[in-house]
Amino acid sequence: MEFVINQELLKNVSSTNAALFYEEKEAFSGVNKIAQKVMHDLELVFGNAPQATTDRKKLGKNAVLYGTVDHSAMLQELDEKKMIDLSEIKGKREVFLLQVIDHPLEGVEKALVIAGSDKRGTIYGLFHLSELLGVSPLVDWCDVKPQQKESFSLEADLKYISKEPSVRYRGFFINDEWPAFGNWTMKRFGGFNAEMYDHVFQLLLRMKGNYLWPAMWSARFSEDGPGLASAELADEYGVVMGASHHEPCLRNGEEYKYLRGENSIYGDAWNFITNREGIIKFWEDGLKRSGNFENVITVGMRGEQDTSIMGKEATLADNINLLRDVLQTQNQLIRENVNPNLSEVPRMLALYKEVEPFFYGDENTPGLMNSEELEDVILMLCDDNHGNLRTLPTEEMRNHKGGYGMYYHFDYHGGPISYEWINSSYLPKIWEQMSMAYDFGVRDLWIVNVGDIATQEFPLSYFLDLAYDFEKWGTDAVNKTNLYTNQWVEKQFQAVFSEDDRKKVVELLTGYTKIAHNRRPEHMNADVYHPVNYKEADHLLQQIDYLLNLAEELYQKVDPENFTAYFSLVYYPAVGNLNLQKMWLLTGKNHYAAKLRQMEANKLADQIRECFKRDRKLVEQYHTIDNGKWYGMGLSEHIGFINWNEEECQYPILMNVLPANKQRLMVTVDGTDQHTEGPAWHNNKVYLNDFLQPDVEEASFTISSISDLKAEFKITSQNQWLTCSQTSGSLDGVEKTKEIIHVKIDRSKMKAETEGSIVVEMPVGTCTIIVNALQNDFSELPEMTFVETNGYISIEAEHFALNKEATNQQGDVNKFEVLHGYGKTLSAMKAFPTTGYFTAGEDAPYLEYHFVVQESGQYEVELYMQPSNPVTKEGTIFCGIQGNEDEINIVNTLPEKYRVDDDNWGAGVLNNIHTRSSRINCKEGFNTLRIYAVSPGFVLEKLVIYPEGKKPVTSYLGPTETYYVGKCGSKL
């Protein structure tokens, strides 16, 4: 007989002795509170709330029995009765047993036992029940309504023991909370108080996180509860509290500001040299106040407001000595006020910003690495604030007893440009980076800066799931982010959308985050994408419009009950992102069209204005839906940053043109910057070279109005093998400001010709379009051979001819894998194991590319790579490049003296790409190019090969891929 919960059972629950949940008095109070929340989940599912009872007799026939090992007489009994076996979980970390048993207690026929190895184990077990019932972890935070059920059953022999979470401390950081989160919580909860944190804790725990850094730019977690209410609630729930990298000894950064003063016992200087006594007292009182809660205590010291502690004149040794002194002092304070056995006190030191050099030291000055002050202390590393890891523990360092942590960013307030408005993180990147962190031994603490939380729920779920179950989602789960997204969407919208529509939600989420991954909204401007080259702006606009239409379609479909969840989790972040990207793309096109005085510019200006209005309306709507549930959360500035922060940000300039007083038209060759009005005395010839690509059968040019006068044009193809979609037409320069003319080629009619022409006659001017074309047959060449036909070759990294693995002396296989959808265009190639240093020609795997060039000589190979930072302090990421039979050239893919925070780095994180040019010798005809993996962090997206000095025209995404043997026909 199955364990069943159904509507029938719950309907009767209040009138009879039929309580479902057994609430033990000796249970953790927090566990009982969580059980209440789960019971509320059941109410959402079944329409009626279950009852809990402290009296076993009042339990119904079916009961949920939950408890924590060593904190439950009931569990003890069942164990003793051999109905369950607590030894299977006892002593484990955050594990729960879920088991269906028969007749555990008198009057109870069937029971679901939820036994936690510890407090959080029980809580995760309880929330696991909710999840089994189809309740999303976002049920409370985002009003995600579960599908209503008649009945729910678990198999009679169900027994499930959860795993120990992969990462010990897993959580997020509410940061940069003004203006959005701050206004939100002030309006909804009246402050940064426990009432608000109840929701945050719940969100964290439902996502199986256990660790939180609270808001801290104006708020004081241990004062605002009011008082300790928030801290106490956290402790009750088993939420391990941390504090950011510069808030040691359980004190919030803002606290000192309120306590300092001339007559303060804490003195009046955040300075361990001049105000040692005051600072020590400050820390001591913090430890005394909050030391009995479950914490990861931040140690170390930084300056106020995220600055360095000593002046610029101080030497490295000065700094190290000071920090050592600080650490010794703090350890002693912890011993005295928290636990004399320091090894039992979780502590964390952030190796962040200037603290990092103090840890490593230099040739002359040993750093704090391996010092006894840091024994058992989790060393927290961090990304570059833009989602790219920095230094990672070397093999030797991984022995550090305290283990390692990672501070990752989904939101950042700082250089080169902040991003705080809306989610712009892309799961494949999180996977690629965080799984590498784990591989490098960063397994004790994962914390992610989620800014205001709102709109970050999607990547945050992924981050915490990855941290919880690395085996499932981590390194071995290559290319599983799409599966994850599907599951995530199912969790939120099973009750809302059909399977087909959920696929559309998946498309939307993947689509907008990939676009944001290519360029975050705050980093966009009119000059990012090229307005015409390779048609990259138009292609992206097409894609954006496709996604916006999906979003609208679902917006129309979603029922009112689920509107808020759809709006906040999907529509708002997706449309917010896409509309903003669109606005800037249109602005780039507007400026370009205006420069050429195309009347189209005026239309584009109107469209920009529409996007701008839509942005404003979208935020407004976000702030008003569900009675202002999200009020304030959209307040962060997000348009046109020119500084690292929002100050003096610049919205798009709308350029309007004045109509010419003659019937002037202009011919532009699509995908290029060629343009002409066909003047008699100046350039009136343009070139259409798309057909030089053997797979291209259709190309286009555009005729645009320069005046608002009706103007006719006549198009004459001079060759039988060229057909234009129109032979004449007219524009009025007002309603109709341009016409795209599609040109088709019929290579079978070309005979020996390689050049054709199309003449466009206009009222003012006549233009000749020279059409260069190729009809060569490359079928003799091997598949995957790229053929240079127009000055360069562009290769998507996954289009290798050979992916060659290598085996090292230990017999391990080293191998490149395709990371689908990763990077700025098609995908990326990364070598595994991710921690490996390979020797090219020995144990290094390589990718081999085949290509044909028309002339022998020196060529440049430009590699496009994910903007990884080196995992060591050396500042290099090497790969091997080998042209034909030449020697392997070991190349540092980073600029000389590359450093996180320098300009190259800055360009890299904004553009989300690193490129590096190397030279190879090519023969006329067939050539091979091998790219060897050498250093960790090398992730290859694209290769562009061109004769030395003849770089293809500029663009944001790089030249679109050129022809290779076996490529399908395409339109340009």
Added chain:
Amino acid sequence: MEFVINQELLKNVSSTNAALFYEEKEAFSGVNKIAQKVMHDLELVFGNAPQATTDRKKLGKNAVLYGTVDHSAMLQELDEKKMIDLSEIKGKREVFLLQVIDHPLEGVEKALVIAGSDKRGTIYGLFHLSELLGVSPLVDWCDVKPQQKESFSLEADLKYISKEPSVRYRGFFINDEWPAFGNWTMKRFGGFNAEMYDHVFQLLLRMKGNYLWPAMWSARFSEDGPGLASAELADEYGVVMGASHHEPCLRNGEEYKYLRGENSIYGDAWNFITNREGIIKFWEDGLKRSGNFENVITVGMRGEQDTSIMGKEATLADNINLLRDVLQTQNQLIRENVNPNLSEVPRMLALYKEVEPFFYGDENTPGLMNSEELEDVILMLCDDNHGNLRTLPTEEMRNHKGGYGMYYHFDYHGGPISYEWINSSYLPKIWEQMSMAYDFGVRDLWIVNVGDIATQEFPLSYFLDLAYDFEKWGTDAVNKTNLYTNQWVEKQFQAVFSEDDRKKVVELLTGYTKIAHNRRPEHMNADVYHPVNYKEADHLLQQIDYLLNLAEELYQKVDPENFTAYFSLVYYPAVGNLNLQKMWLLTGKNHYAAKLRQMEANKLADQIRECFKRDRKLVEQYHTIDNGKWYGMGLSEHIGFINWNEEECQYPILMNVLPANKQRLMVTVDGTDQHTEGPAWHNNKVYLNDFLQPDVEEASFTISSISDLKAEFKITSQNQWLTCSQTSGSLDGVEKTKEIIHVKIDRSKMKAETEGSIVVEMPVGTCTIIVNALQNDFSELPEMTFVETNGYISIEAEHFALNKEATNQQGDVNKFEVLHGYGKTLSAMKAFPTTGYFTAGEDAPYLEYHFVVQESGQYEVELYMQPSNPVTKEGTIFCGIQGNEDEINIVNTLPEKYRVDDDNWGAGVLNNIHTRSSRINCKEGFNTLRIYAVSPGFVLEKLVIYPEGKKPVTSYLGPTETYYVGKCGSKL
């Protein structure tokens, strides 16, 4: 008793025997025709037409007796009667005698005798009568109505003999006649025919010109009359016909196009090598057809359509030999078909474009200079198409028997950018250049390209008056263009405007032409004037608005009868020019404001649109006034040239900004590009340095809206000695988008302070304006000492401390003169005699400047000069520069290898300035700088002195003049 014409007399004229004009049968028919026009003038003046009679008996008591020496029995009689003395004019060129005599004939009591030494002498005499009557030479061409008179009298003893004109052939060239002149004459006269030319000839003769090049880009003067009608009429009127530099032997350029062909007797190639026979026949028939008229026959040969004749492969010698052959052939044809005595046939060879090197040859190849083929041929030199002379005859060359001519431009179709729309020539420049031409011996032919004639009447009058009476208006008449303008305006508008209003017309004409002189309308664009530096754009806008208001005021005042004359001669060219300049200045400001996202940008965009509309409406009105009298004349494109011709020209881009979503304001320091919104994390400090100039007592900054939200600001001066015009205020970003805050300094309160500050508090951001000020007393320094207080010194050339003349061995005095109003800012300095080559330190005059700098060291002296070309082929214009007691540095003010048509030249004619930097050593404190005249063509406008490498910020006019001892207080 005076000679009187009055209304009474003319009223009775038809009813009695009281004809006023005596028309002799043996007189030139053209002279009689002109007399008719003069009689019509009288009708305009007196309201009644006088009568002419061929019968002496029908003459009234008062008579006008006109005739030409040797073509008038009547004059002969009077001479014989000793009533006049024809010997005083006989044999002279174009001279007339005007004399009042008593009882010349029976029944005639009083007569005015107008006796011409030749046909044109008589005609000039007749028109002189019109002028005496107050009839403008533009009476016919521009409908300038004379003031109506009751009566007119000449003193009884009046006797006036005119001078021989200074320049032999004086005239203009109707050129680049499409679309304007072409459409005009097609509509008004149905073609380029005699009916139209009647007006043109009349205009020419009334202006005392005698020479014309007819329209020739589509027209054929000798075919379109119809037939020879125009040529015959010209001959009748005594208009000497010429043809442009590439139309030899009385053939028009277009003619060959119509006559050539496979079976043509003239062959089918404009090629003296391959089609010698055909070309000779073509020329021969031209000479036969028109050789009996009065002509200056163009000799030589160029390619079709203004191109060179031989291919690029031909050597210089090849070309010279070909040209010599051509000349010999043409001379022979002229001998045979026009006059065996070649020296009696006026001929002209243009030393233009590629022909110039053929004339001069090079070291190895003697040119055509001094060759017998050119004996008696007028050698026509030319300007650089933009009003700057090029090579001029050397002293030796001036002996050439045929003399020299000059082809000057008020209109040009060619590089770097054409100007064909509207008058943009400035009298002081014409004076400066053409008087130098005369000084250099160019006295036989002056021809000016006037494009469509329309709107060029003002400078054309001046050009022809200068050519007619060089003694009055030429080299010795320094700074008399203003007088000329006054007289010209009086001629046109005595009947129309009061003296005060005529002064306004003078201001308008001088004002708009000076502005156009600084930058021609077709050469303007948004980036010419700096939108903020030195406030040059604002100052110019102010001046333009002042002039536009004058134009409007007069527009309102002028009576309907005189509207056309005012509109076509003053309003249209002035407002057309000014409005266009304004549009571009606003565009520059719009782009600048938009870049800063000032809401003001949107207002500016609207204003640009207004200017653009006004431009269109102005042309429309020009085309419709007076029943379409000027239809077509405004058709030339004139906005935004990006090529040398109008093709693909680009109208202003209007930039609009989107309002920020916060109450953002911005502080800008007027006259500089400093701007800040007062951000907390970025630059929020700006500098007001105007008070470093001791004479400046008021400066300003501006607060601008960045949003459309009402926003208040508060201004606090931190110093007693600084007062702001407002201490608070608000902007709404819609109606009120900016506020200019005037800052006054009270130096008496400064004490020892040199730095003050003003704090501007805004809703978002706070800005501090650091005010640097100087209260030094420089009264100990000599007058005219410039004092460096802010990094540089800028000196208007006329503000020398000493203007030192020099005397050469022959005792001639060499001396700089101030040319008032000349150049781009205040005035210019030029050395006289203009032909002089001076030796610095010997016979060279110099200007001495005094200045004080704060630090010793190397300084750069940047000279701003009128963009003169060298008068010789050497490509150099030298001057001497001497800092303090250092050696005189003889400096070529032109770039190395300067050549007309190169990029430096191009920039010079567009910007209307040449600048040249030299270095001098300065001492701390007082320094002197001497500038010596060395080569002809050196015209100095401004000097800027600054420490090496520390060039003041960029602008179009250069830094405004800085303080000198004795300068009056000024606002910045």
